[in-house]
Amino acid sequence: MIEPLSPLLIEPAVKAALLEDLGRAGDLTSQATVPPEREALVVMRARQPGVVAGLDAARMAFRLVDSDLRCSVQKPDGAEVAPGDIIMAIEGRARSILTGERVALNFLGHLSGIATATREIVNAVEGTNARITCTRKTTPNLRALEKYAVRCGGGINHRFGLDDGVLIKDNHIAAAGGITAAIESARGHIGHMVKIEIEVDTLEQLQEALGAGADIVMLDNMGPEMLREAVAINAGRAVLEASGRVTAETAGPIAATGVDIISAGWITHSAPCLDIGLDYESSL
Structure with missing residues (x-):
């Protein structure tokens, strides 16, 4: 239901x-x-x-x-x-x-x-542990309805807005002075029920994010081989989200790497x- x-x-x-x-x-x-x-x-x-x-x-x-x-x-x-x-x-x-x-x-x-x-x-990731989620790339004023439609399709929802989760992206990292500085600053600002996610695009950044205590790490535009390395480095410490170039054809190989979440913006905006x-x- x-x-x-x-x-x-x-x-x-x-x-x-x-x-x-x-x-x-x-x-x-x-x-x-x-x-x-x-x-x-x-x-x-x-x-x-x-x-x-x-x-x-x-x-x-x-x-x-x-x-x-x-x-x-x-x-x-x-x-x-x-x-x-x-x-x-x-x-x-x-x-x-x-x-x-x-x-x-x-x-x-x-x-x-x-x-x-x-x-x-x-359906493309059936048999793996990966779950499919949407993003905030939604039609203005239709976000609740579009995210509901994702659930009807068997997916789960990412954050609904800027106020219900911390997602540190590349521009936040640049403005904050680095990955560690951004995570430490966020940790000191939020309440105990709010998770911190950070976006990285290299394995070196992943290691720094894990060392700084990120709860979730978004692996941006990494191919299956790099994703497998990321899963090994992570060793279960944080939730790993793969993002970028996700289609019904690419989702299976991405899921097979062992990531926890696969996000796709186009399922709502396109x-x-x-x-x-x-x-x-x-x-x-």
Whole structure:
């Protein structure tokens, strides 16, 4: 079971999308062509294989337009779908359904695309101890939804923002005066429940980071051979995260090196939208 997002996180994004789409005059096309009393049954149907995510956002888009619309989920978030599978059926006023259609499909297609991309990489590392995580490379104001979609695909989440974890990157190291100085300064600043992660791109930097007591070390753009050396040097002292050039093809060899975490930014910022359509089944 995937724990659903709170409506408090979903509604502002969906409401903003509807306001953007409806503008000042509403849905002129549906108002001009569809009788107000007409009721319909429509289905949201997968047009390509993938993993579903974002049903609560899609359902909210319809219900914010018309609270009387009835939505029936056939394939829950996290489910795999094949072309032709019905994901959700919607019944009620035809005008309302058509008004909410695009916003609902935008959320469902985008988030399902993220879940699908994540699942491909998760499947590629099956049989290893590595876990797949996202990053903060997300669409502005959609981070909670996109990270939820990663979980629907079988991945885990990196930090949600700057306020819930320390991640010291190359520019922080330069500004702080070095790896040891950055870690020691961070340790003196944070509370006992906050972990410190630091990004390195050489084995020498890894050794310094371990000596300074880093909890997590991000191994940036290292090939499998160097990653194996890093795992040996680490000897279980810190959590090791591999990052850079991660695809479904490269994830397996990266995972086989023994790293703990593999992070990929593109699964949220560049995952292709899953092709899902809304088909008019009948007037009621």
